[in-house]
Amino acid sequence: MSANPAARQRILLLIEPDGLVRSTVASVCRDLQLARVRQITSVAMGEEWLKSGRPDGLLISLSEGDASLAFLTRLREGGMRCDAGIPVAAMARDADAALVARLKELNVRRFLLQPFKLRDVIHTVEQLWPAQELVGA
Numbered sequence: 001m002s003a004n005p006a007a008r009q010r011i012l013l014l015i016e017p018d019g020l021v022r023s024t025v026a027s028v029c030r031d032l033q034l035a036r037v038r039q040i041t042s043v044a045m046g047e048e049w050l051k052s053g054r055p056d057g058l059l060i061s062l063s064e065g066d067a068s069l070a071f072l073t074r075l076r077e078g079g080m081r082c083d084a085g086i087p088v089a090a091m092a093r094d095a096d097a098a099l100v101a102r103l104k105e106l107n108v109r110r111f112l113l114q115p116f117k118l119r120d121v122i123h124t125v126e127q128l129w130p131a132q133e134l135v136g137a
Contacts, residue, residue: 010035012125013055015046015071016091017063021114025059025121034125043071050080057128062092062099072106087128091116 012035016022019041026037038053040046043064058075062068068090078084089110090103103111110124 010056010129011054012037012057012059012128013040013046013049013053014038014059015040015043015068016059016061017041018061021061021091024118025125028118028122029125032122034122043067047071047074047080050082052081054082055086057087057089057125059089059091059125059128062090069102069106072108076106089124089128 012029014022014025014037016025016039022039022041026039029035029037035057038049038055040049043060044067046060060068060072072088072090074080075082075086075088076084085107088106088108089112090108091112091114092099093114095111095113100111110127112120112124
């Protein structure tokens with residue numbers, strides 16, 4: 001859990017309706033220089049932001065249910081300005097086998113069950129960009 005100078009330029013799009021969770025994740029990422037965080041409160045606002053923004057990674061709450069999964073599907077189909085293969089991590093309060101299978105189909109790299117510990121968030125964000133990807137950064 002150390003600062004990574006190469007990650008300073010990375011932009012993480014965080015879609016999370018809970019302001020406390022958003023601000024905590026953003027603060028930790030900033031303090032540890034993991035990534036710059038663009039905080040968004042909903043999938044609709046995230047999609048709007050993606051018309052002009054180009055994040056290097058996405059951390060998305062699945063609290064909007066089907067809308068969250070539909071957003072991820074459009075992302076993976078190349079329907080947004082960012083790279084369709086962008087690293088994605090998801091957060092949810094609960095999950096069943098069907099949700100986990102769907103996230104796997106959508107190439108979600110990491111999954112966090114809420115509530116989570118800060119170290120879990122740090123580890124999740126660090127793992128969005130494996131070491132071999134940082135070599136070329």
